[in-house]
Amino acid sequence: MQLSVNQIRKQYAEMLAVDDLSFEVKSGEIFALLGPNGAGKSSTIRMLIGLTYPDTGEIVFSIDKGQTKTQLVSADFGYLPEERGLYQETNIQDTLVYMGQLKGMTKSDALQQTDVWLTSFDLIERKKDQLKTLSKGNQQKVQLISAIIHRPKIVFLDEPFSGLDPVNQEKVIAFLQLLKHQGTTIILSAHQMSLVEKLADRFLLMNEGKATLYGSIKDIREAAQLGTKLTVTFSEKVVIESFELTEQVVQVSSIDSHNIQFTLAPQCHVPRFLQTMLAEHQIESLQTAQPSLHDIYINSVKGAA
Amino acid sequence: MDKVLLVARWEFMRNFKWKQEAIGYFLMLLIYAAIFAVQMWSQSSTQKTVNLAVIGQLQTELSSKFVLTSMDDNIEQQFIFEKITELSLDGVLKVTQSDNFTLYISQQSVWQQELEQALIADQKDALLRTMDISPEQLEKLQNPISMTLVNQAEEVVGSSVKILGLLAAILSAMAVFTSFGLSLTSVTQEKQHRITEQLLTCINHQQWVDGKALGLCLSSIKSLVTTCLMMAIVFTGIAVFSDGAGESMNVSVTVVIQILLFCVLGVLFWNYVFVGFAATIDDPNHSGKTGLMLLPMLPVMLVFMVMGEPNGQVAKVLSLVPLTSISFMPMRIASMSVPIWQVGLSLVFLLAGVYYVRLFATRVFRANITLFGKEPDWADIWRSMLKSSS
Numbered sequence: 001m002q003l004s005v006n007q008i009r010k011q012y013a014e015m016l017a018v019d020d021l022s023f024e025v026k027s028g029e030i031f032a033l034l035g036p037n038g039a040g041k042s043s044t045i046r047m048l049i050g051l052t053y054p055d056t057g058e059i060v061f062s063i064d065k066g067q068t069k070t071q072l073v074s075a076d077f078g079y080l081p082e083e084r085g086l087y088q089e090t091n092i093q094d095t096l097v098y099m100g101q102l103k104g105m106t107k108s109d110a111l112q113q114t115d116v117w118l119t120s121f122d123l124i125e126r127k128k129d130q131l132k133t134l135s136k137g138n139q140q141k142v143q144l145i146s147a148i149i150h151r152p153k154i155v156f157l158d159e160p161f162s163g164l165d166p167v168n169q170e171k172v173i174a175f176l177q178l179l180k181h182q183g184t185t186i187i188l189s190a191h192q193m194s195l196v197e198k199l200a201d202r203f204l205l206m207n208e209g210k211a212t213l214y215g216s217i218k219d220i221r222e223a224a225q226l227g228t229k230l231t232v233t234f235s236e237k238v239v240i241e242s243f244e245l246t247e248q249v250v251q252v253s254s255i256d257s258h259n260i261q262f263t264l265a266p267q268c269h270v271p272r273f274l275q276t277m278l279a280e281h282q283i284e285s286l287q288t289a290q291p292s293l294h295d296i297y298i299n300s301v302k303g304a305a
Numbered sequence: 306m307d308k309v310l311l312v313a314r315w316e317f318m319r320n321f322k323w324k325q326e327a328i329g330y331f332l333m334l335l336i337y338a339a340i341f342a343v344q345m346w347s348q349s350s351t352q353k354t355v356n357l358a359v360i361g362q363l364q365t366e367l368s369s370k371f372v373l374t375s376m377d378d379n380i381e382q383q384f385i386f387e388k389i390t391e392l393s394l395d396g397v398l399k400v401t402q403s404d405n406f407t408l409y410i411s412q413q414s415v416w417q418q419e420l421e422q423a424l425i426a427d428q429k430d431a432l433l434r435t436m437d438i439s440p441e442q443l444e445k446l447q448n449p450i451s452m453t454l455v456n457q458a459e460e461v462v463g464s465s466v467k468i469l470g471l472l473a474a475i476l477s478a479m480a481v482f483t484s485f486g487l488s489l490t491s492v493t494q495e496k497q498h499r500i501t502e503q504l505l506t507c508i509n510h511q512q513w514v515d516g517k518a519l520g521l522c523l524s525s526i527k528s529l530v531t532t533c534l535m536m537a538i539v540f541t542g543i544a545v546f547s548d549g550a551g552e553s554m555n556v557s558v559t560v561v562i563q564i565l566l567f568c569v570l571g572v573l574f575w576n577y578v579f580v581g582f583a584a585t586i587d588d589p590n591h592s593g594k595t596g597l598m599l600l601p602m603l604p605v606m607l608v609f610m611v612m613g614e615p616n617g618q619v620a621k622v623l624s625l626v627p628l629t630s631i632s633f634m635p636m637r638i639a640s641m642s643v644p645i646w647q648v649g650l651s652l653v654f655l656l657a658g659v660y661y662v663r664l665f666a667t668r669v670f671r672a673n674i675t676l677f678g679k680e681p682d683w684a685d686i687w688r689s690m691l692k693s694s695s
Binding site (some may be wrong): 046049050051074077079080081083084085086087088090098099101102103146147 | 308311312315319494495497498499500502503504505506507508675
C-alpha cells in the first residue's frame with residue numbers, strides 16, 4: 001500500500017499544526033517522521049488514519065491494481081498512539097482478542113494470532129494476567145501487538161520507542177524489521193535518532209508544521225548541507241584555542257589534549273584543509289565521519305529557531 | 306451492528322465478575338441467616354420466670370411467669386435495690402394507688418413491657434366495668450363505621466400488582482443508579498488509560514456509544530434480576546420458617562410485561578445520558594459533573610408524591626413525558642387500568658426520547674472523548690449537543 005499526501009493543512013483554533021505538507025510513502029518501506037515537540041508529527045498521523053481531517057489538501061492511499069481511496073478502514077491499518085494504554089484490569093488475552101475482533105478478525109483467528117505474537121515477545125506465559133501486572137516495557141509490547149494483531153497492510157506508530165529500555169528498543173526494531181519483511185508499510189514518528197537512522201528507509205523532518213528535509217538519509221545529508229566530521233589525533237598536545245573558525249570550519253570541539261573534532265563546511269576541500277594543518281602540526285591519525293541524523297535534526301531545528 | 310454487539314458484550318463481561326458476585330450474594334445470605342438465627346435465639350432465651358416483690362396491694366392477677374412475694378410497706382427507697390441483690394429479685398413493684406405504680410429494676414428486660422401491658426389491660430377492664438361499657442361497645446366506639454373498597458382496577462391488573470408497581474419503581478431507580486456508576490467508571494477509565502484513540506480507529510463514535518449503553522444497560526438489568534432473585538429466595542425462606550402460607554401473587558402477565566418494558570427502556574435512556582456525559586469527565590473524583598446523578602432521582606421522588614392519584618392530571622401528563630414516564634407509567638399501570646392509547650403514546654414518546662438522547666449523547670461523546678486536561682463547562686456541553694457531526 002502506498003500513500004501520497006498533497007499539501008495538507010490543519011489548524012486548531014489559533015495554532016497552525018500542519019502547514020502545506022506533502023510527501024509520499026512507498027509500499028513496504030519504513031518511513032520516519034522526525035521533528036521536535038509540536039512539529040506536527042502526531043497531527044499528521046492522526047489525519048492519515050482519519051481521526052481528524054485536513055482543512056485543505058488531500059491524502060490518497062493506493063491499493064493493489066491501481067485502486068485508490070482517501071480513507072482507510074480499520075482492517076487496513078494498525079495504529080499505536082503516542083498517548084497509549086489498554087484495559088489495565090482485563091487479562092491480556094481477552095484484550096488482544098477484543099481489539100482483533102474490533103478490527104474485523106474472527107475470534108479463533110484473533111486467539112491464534114494472540115498466541116503467535118505473545119510467544120514471539122516472550123509473554124505467552126502471562127496471557128491470563130492483568131495488563132497492570134506487567135512491567136512498563138512489557139505493557140508497551142502488548143500495546144504494539146494490539147496495533148498489528150490483524151496483520152494490517154500499513155502501520156502508524158507514534159513514538160514507538162518512548163519508555164523502552166535499550167534491550168526492548170532493540171526488540172521493537174527487530175519486530176518492525178520483521179513486519180517490513182512481511183511486506184507491511186510502516187510510518188513512525190520518533191525522537192531516538194540513532195534508532196531511526198538504522199531502521200527507516202526514508203525520512204521527513206518537520207518543524208512548526210512544515211517539512212524541512214525529506215528523503216533517504218543520503219538525500220537528507222545532501223540537502224542538509226552539513227559537511228564531513230573530521231577527528232584528528234595530533235602527535236603533540238594541542239589547545240583548542242589554536243584553531244579558529246573559518247569559512248571552511250564551522251565547528252571545533254576538543255575531545256582531549258591530543259584529539260580535536262572539526263565539523264567542516266560542505267564546500268570545504270578536505271585535502272587542502274589537511275595540507276594547511278600539516279604545515280603547523282604533526283598528525284598521527286585522522287578519522288572522517290558523515291553527519292548523523294541527530295546532527296542534521298539538531299541543525300535543522302536550530303536553523304529554524 | 307456486529308461491532309455494537311461486540312462492544313456491548315465486552316462492557317457486559319467486564320462488569321460480570323461472577324466470582325465476586327457469588328461471594329457477595331453468599332455473604333448476603335449469610336447475613337440474613339445470622340439475623341434470623343439471632344432473632345430465634347433471642348426469642349428462645351427470653352426469661353421464663355420473673356421474681357417480683359410487691360410493695361402494697363396488687364389487684365391485678367398476673368400470668369404464672371411472674372412469681373410474686375410481698376415486701377414490707379415501710380421499706381425506704383434507698384434499701385430497695387439492696388433487697389433486689391440480697392433476695393436475687395428481678396424487680397420490686399410498688400403500688401401507690403390502683404392506677405399508679407413504680408417499678409424498681411437492676412437492669413432492663415422484655416418482661417417489664419409485658420408487666421406494663423398486663424397492668425394496663427387490667428386497669429382498662431376495671432374502668433369499662435365502672436362505666437358499664439361492654440367490650441363490644443368499646444370496639445364500636447373505636448371503629449364506628451366499616452367500609453370495604455371494591456376496586457375495579459384490581460379485577461383488571463391483579464390484586465398484588467400495587468406492590469409490583471412500587472417494587473418496579475424502586476428497582477428501576479436502583480438500576481439507573483447502578484448504570485451511573487458503571488458508565489462513569491467505564492468511560493473515564495478508557496479516557497484515563499488512553500484507550501480512546503485506538504478504539505476510534507476500529508469503531509465510530511455512534512457504535513461505541515451504542516455498544517456501551519447497551520452493554521451497561523444489560524449489566525444493570527442483570528444486577529436487578531439477581532437482586533430480585535435474592536429477594537425472592539429470602540422472602541420464601543422467611544415464609545417457610547415463619548410458618549406463613551405466603552400469599553400467592555395475583556398479577557396479570559400483560560401488566561408485568563408493560564412494566565418491564567418501561568423499566569428496560571428507561572434504563573437504556575439513562576445509560577445513553579450517562580455515557581455521553583461521562584465523556585466530559587477526566588477524573589470522576591474531582592469533577593463537579595457527578596451531580597448529574599441527582600437528575601434521575603427526580604422522577605422517582607415525584608412518583609411517590611402522586612401515588613395516591615394515578616389518574617390525576619399530574620400523573621397523566623408526566624406518564625407521557627419521556628424523562629418521567631419511566632417511573633410514572635409503571636406506577637399508573639400498577640394502580641389502575643390505564644387506557645391502551647395512553648400506554649402506547651407514552652411508549653412512542655419514550656422510544657423517540659431514547660432515539661434523541663442517543664443522538665445528543667453521541668454528539669457530546671464525540672466532542673469530548675479525546676479531550677484531556679480542562680473539562681468542558683455546561684455551556685460547552687450544550688454547544689456540542691447542538692452541533693451535528695457534519
